[in-house]
Amino acid sequence: MMFVLVAIIQALSGLGLIFLVLLHSGKGGGLSDMFGGGIGAQTAGSTVVEQNLDRITVLTALIFAFTTVALGLLF
Numbered sequence: 001m002m003f004v005l006v007a008i009i010q011a012l013s014g015l016g017l018i019f020l021v022l023l024h025s026g027k028g029g030g031l032s033d034m035f036g037g038g039i040g041a042q043t044a045g046s047t048v049v050e051q052n053l054d055r056i057t058v059l060t061a062l063i064f065a066f067t068t069v070a071l072g073l074l075f
Contacts, residue, residue, distance in 0.1 A: 003074050010067035013060055020057040025050070 003071070006067050006070045006074065010064060010071060013064040013067060017057070017060045017064055020053065020060055023053055024057070
């Protein structure tokens with residue numbers, strides 16, 4: 001039962017991580033421009049939206065890493 005729960009958490013965090021990485025803006029802008037990371041980011045550096053997106057991405061990556069280790073130990 002624990003294995004299934006950790007596997008589900010890992011699958012969801014993996015999909016979330018893919019989505020969050022795609023939201024980040026690259027050199028030419030990205031999907032985050034839809035949420036306010038456009039012109040203001042060019043003049044004022046990082047916006048609050050970008051900073052929060054970075055934090056959520058790091059948290060999701062940590063959850064993914066911990067579930068990977070947990071699955072390795074459970075299996």
